Amino acid sequence: MENNNEHNIKKGHFDAFVHAVGSEIEQAQVRLITAANAQMLFHYWKMGNYILYHQNLHGWGGKIIKKLAQAIRFNYPEKKGYSERNLTYMCQFARLYPLNVLRSFIETDSILSVPNIQNITNEVLKLNSGQFTQELTAQIQSADNQSLEITQEVPAQFQNVEKTVATIYKIKIEDIEDLFLASPIARINWASHMVILNNPLPLGVRYWYMKQSVEMGWSSNVLKMQIESNLYDRQIKSNKVNNFTATLPAPQSDLANYLLKDPYIFDLAGAKEKADERDIEEQLVKHVTHYLLEMGNGFAFVARQKHFQIGDSDFFADLILYNIKLHAYVVVELKATPxxxxxxxxLNFYINVVDDKLRGENDNKTIGLLLCRGKDEVVAQYALAGYDQPIGISDYQLSKAVPENLKSALPSIEEVEEELTLFLDKDKNP
Structure with missing residues (x-):
């Protein structure tokens, strides 16, 4: 019997040991992939700078990119990723993100380490203010002027891509790499960069979408969808109707205001043209992953049509979510009318109920979100006056524009529950 117990203990220790090793292997793979992605982006950025330099130096036109792509294909047929289209993107990548822009991104990162709606708005606006009017061409011309003093060294020096870039920016090669890898542009993949490059976004807005992509783990398809739905305007620029400043302490009030969008855009492919509240709710839950994505960062699904018996009456809250960043329940009421x-x-009633029935001692105040099919902002702001509970009021719109390939990748709530059940059963019966 003791031997069996000892065996079980040893097996338990070994299983935990194997689990820890497996976790480290998985994390190492992620780190390697991330590092490889950053190095590839750095390579593309250097290539773009090098091509732009020689275009300016020799007066070559746009056709040089086509000729270069053909030459690479002929001389290095095994090398992929150097098509005319991709080389053009590399040049655009280098032109849009010269070294002073990378420095500004790093500085803005340090300022925005704590989410604050006013800080985010101010810093993004600064990035849009035209402080980067010195384009790469001017820096290249400066490098040309400097190179005239060392004419004999120029041919050998500029056969090396890294030396060329270092000369353009008047900085050590290793310092350039450190700056590039420390900036947010090194943290998203090339496909996502191409999505951003394909959209004529101001510099600060590009920075914001990069940061969101990293924080939210967006794929390039999701990033494209968010840009097309004007997420920045809906989350940062819109004048949001809420009473968070009066009902929540800082910085929670700032964070709640930042997380709120207006309007929300939900894809309801398959819903009736004149969807009522129940139909909207059914669709929201059907593809719960997608709708939590639209709700924003850190939201988790808790319940829908949550039943509460209060006195002798039954009440049902439409949707209850939990936001990990806010450490708070969020009660969502959907209205198919303005x-x-x-x-x-x-909604204030449901907030009081959730505060009493669900909120734990470590949870912050429950927040209410009222989603309507339109609103008079003046009327809505007057309606919130006098309420002690935090309430936000936003419009929502129904869209059927989500790509089919993205929809098919999102599990229904039934599939999520089924997979969770199988996982739990497996855990109980190893």
Whole structure:
């Protein structure tokens, strides 16, 4: 019997040991992939700078990129990723992100280490203010002027891509790499960069989408969808209706305001043209992953049509979510009509109930989110006056524009529950 117990203990220790080793292997793979992606982006950025330099130096036109792509294909047929299209993107990549822009991104990162809606807005606006009017061409011309003093060294020096880039920016090669790898442009993949490059976004907005892609783990398809739905405008620029400043302490009020969007855009492919509240809700839950993506960072699904018995009456809250960043429950009420003042009273009631029935001692105040099919902002702001509970009011729009390949990749709530059940059963019966 003791031998069996000893065997079980040893087996338990060994299983934990194997699990830890497996976890390290998986993390190492992620780190290697991330490092490889950053090095590839650095290579593309250097290539873009090098091509732009020689275009300027020799007066070559755009056709040089086509000729270069053909030459690479002929001389290095095994090398992929150097098509005319990709080389053009490399040049655009280098032109849009010269070294002073990379430095500004790093500086902005340090300022925005704590999410604050005012800081985020101010810093992004600074990046849009035209402080980077010195384009790469001017820096290249400066490098040309400097090279005239060392004419005999120029041919050998500029056969090396890294030396060329270092000369352009008047900085050590290793310092350039350190700056590049420390900036947010090194943290998203090339496909996502191409999505951003294909959109005429101001510099600060490009920075914001990069940061969101890293934080949210967006694929390039999701990033494209978010740009097309004007997420930046809906989350940063819109004048949001809420009473968070009056009802929540800072910085939670800032974070809640930042996370709120107006309007929300939900894809309801398959819903009725005139969807009622129940139909909208069914569709929201059907593809829960996608809708949590639209809700924003850190939201987790808790319940829908959550039943509460209060006194002798039954009540059902539409949707209850939990936001990990806010450490708070979020009660969502969906209305298929424009905002009415009485809707705020109903939501306030549900917030009080969730605070009493679900909120734990480590949870912050429950937040209410009222989603309506339109609102008069003045009426909505008046309606919130006097409520002690934090409430936000946003419009929502129904869209059927989500790509089919993305929809098929999103599990239904039933599939999520089924997979979770199988996992738990497996865990109980190893």
């Amino acid at each position: 905002f009415k003042p009485e809707y705020a009273g109903q």
